Amino acid sequence: MWKNEYNRWKEFGQLDEKLSNQLAEIDSDEQSLEDAFYKNLEFGTGGMRGKLGPGTNRMNIYTIRRAAEGLASYVNDRGLSNRGVAIAYDSRYMSKEFAVETARVLGHHGIPSYVFTSLRPTPELSFAVRYLQTAAGVVITASHNPPEYNGFKAYNEDGGQLPPKQAESMISFVNKVEDELNVEAADKEELEKNGLLNWVDEKVDNAYLEKLKSVTVQPDIEKNISLVFTPLHGTARDLVEKGLMQSGFSSIHIVEEQAQPDPEFSTVESPNPEEHQAFAMAIDQGNAIGADLLLATDPDADRMGVAVPDENGEFKVLTGNQTGALMLDYILEHTPNLPDNGQLIKTIVTSEFGRVIANHHNVSTLDVLTGFKFIGEKIREYEQTGDHKFLFGYEESYGYLVKDFARDKDAVQACVLIAEVGAYYKNQGKTLLDALDELYQKHGYFLEDLLSVKLDGKSGAEKIKQIMDDFREADIKEVGGKKVVAVEDYATTERRYVEDGTVEEIDLPTSNVLKFILEDDCWFCLRPSGTEPKIKFYFGVKTSSMTDSEKLLESLKSTVNERLHALI
Missing domain, CATH: 3.40.120.10 (Alpha-D-Glucose-1,6-Bisphosphate, subunit A, domain 3)
Structure with a gap:
């Protein structure tokens, strides 16, 4: 299957020259090619994030255009196309280029864009959506990921990342784009001339800084x-x-x-x-x-x-x-x-x-x-x-x-x-x-820690699923010397009490997360990352002294770590 996708790219006569050269460099590396083409880069509830490079499972101008085409359909479906989209970007490789590509696709659909002239923080993009009253927002960023990554985060008209129902709608529109190589993008200069690509700078900065004054709680302290x-x-x-x-x-x-x-x-x-x-x-x-x-x-x-x-x-x-x-x-x-x-x-x-x-x-x-x-x-x-x-x-x-x-x-x-x-x-x-x-x-002495395990590629994704399945299906009664009181499975939105087997509903959206509630205010939780090839384990304890909390926290972590290493 991935070879068909690879050949489709290789045979595309108008493939971007830089991507074409990068594709040629890995032409004899079947493992790299498979990882680049075995799936479409997933557009999830927070947008998409991945390594830069050629391929359907990489961040490049074509996967950006696919996301932007989905965003255009999402905005049009909501009847908000005249309000436009605010776009910001960070300091990563290709960030400004991806911002402009997004604006070009939106402009092809007659949707105006408001793009910052230079890099800006993600929270200012959130503010800009509200200040400019746009229909949506985009920030090109991979947050704190390594240099070879970039990403596309989508925001709604309230300046927040898309909540589940809106995200489902957006994802469905992105997934309908079958051929990312032929998504149409308008000419940048034409869009500027026609008011469909507008550059944003100090006006939004100054408005944000004015609002920032309200963060101060006691203005008069030294x-x-x-x-x-x-x-x-x-x-x-x-x-x-x-x-x-x-x-x-x-x-x-x-x-x-x-x-x-x-x-x-x-x-x-x-x-x-x-x-x-x-x-x-x-x-x-x-x-x-x-x-x-x-x-x-x-x-x-x-x-x-x-x-x-x-x-x-x-x-x-x-x-x-x-x-x-x-x-x-x-x-x-x-x-x-x-x-x-x-x-x-x-x-x-x-x-x-x-x-x-x-x-x-x-x-x-x-x-x-x-x-x-x-x-x-x-x-x-x-x-x-x-x-x-x-x-x-x-x-x-x-x-x-x-x-x-x-x-x-x-x-x-x-x-x-x-x-x-x-x-x-x-x-x-x-x-x-x-x-x-x-x-x-x-x-009380609350103490927490995080264990993050990185598992790259297709095999890594399968291993993460195996880990979640094991903890979900195992009958774990005790961790680090503390009894398990209840298990919260957010995939089924159920809380099951271990002692009597009673079940309560959790009033939250579904998510692939497990949380183990232990006695004496202790807990641990495991969650696959939605944006990185990682599974994260969270731990929390509370005792009457820092020394006791440190000892108990280490006991929880070591017990879970032993089980984890037996799996991987």
Whole structure:
């Protein structure tokens, strides 16, 4: 089957010259050819992401055109074509080219595009959709994936990633495109002349920065804090620096070696603030100037990481759960007149620490599936029904949303808020680590970790399915010395209690996720990534001391790891 697809590309007389040359380079490598052509690059609920190169299972101008053709049909089907589509892109290889290709296909269908003149953060695209009142949005990005990747993320008219029903519609339109090589794309200059390709720049930036002022909780506190910031070769420098300055921060030090966009991300192993090595240069600079706080954002600026000096002066990188807990507590503690119907929204793999903090402030918590689109969907629902007032949303993977003028995780907002939190505690002679320890003493020592296993290619996908099947079908009664209380299978949306076998319905959309609820506030969860060839295992514990939590967490991880390695 894949050979037919390969021959179709090879025999296409108008194949892009660069792709044609790349195809010739792997002509004798059957394994590489099979991986490039054995399937269409999957357009899932979050869009598509993959390696650059020739083939139906790769990111290239033809798979981009296929996605854009599906988007055009989706917008036309909703009767919103006159409103157009906002398009942004990051610093990766081919990002601007893919943005323009998207606009060319949309323009062929008479749908106007509003394309940023240069790279911009993903959350600004979310904002731009709302500000320009377009029918949809696209950002060309592969987030923190390696340099050989790129992606296409689609947004609805609310500025959020497509929730399940809209995603199903969009996916169906993309899947109807049978021949990606012959998708028609209009001439760029003609579209510009006819008002179907419009270039966007400072107007949207300035509007976003104006909204960013609302992130500040206590405008009058002293901002005498020294900050080091690295955008990790991505899109965040301008907005983060301007946002911090307009909020009153003056001691802002940029890691210049990582300030310029670089599709190779040449100074880091991975441009991901979740991984501590990404902070190496920021730590060196922080030590040199005696910084109070280090901030890092991933290339498309939807994730943010924080590092703080400990009592020995060594910088410690906080987890996403810890940073989220600090920001949440600060907001709830210092926002006057909290609404009675205020709500925290977090994902099912995010720490229970947030729920306990919210409960302490008489704020309810809603769990949603992994993926910020579910948080954005709930914000819109609350606007329509008035049932709840959104106060904060976050996920363990360094994604936070403070104010809902964007509808995706926003590292720019998070940088501004966590800098304020740091300044507030510095004024009291404390660090964020001191503040975190106070929260632990008050609410319990919550500790979490993540195990991520990468399994590439067709065989990897089959292995991931095998792992999920094993954990789903096995009768697991105990993990790490803790009894299994219940098993939540989000594929069937059922929660089964182990002791008596009773079953409850889970009121969430279906998803290929398993969560094991253990005794004594412990849990672990496994979920195949929707955008990467990975399966992720999440772990959470709570005890009355950090030492006990560390021991228990290690016990859970080692038990699950043994079973995993027996499978792979």
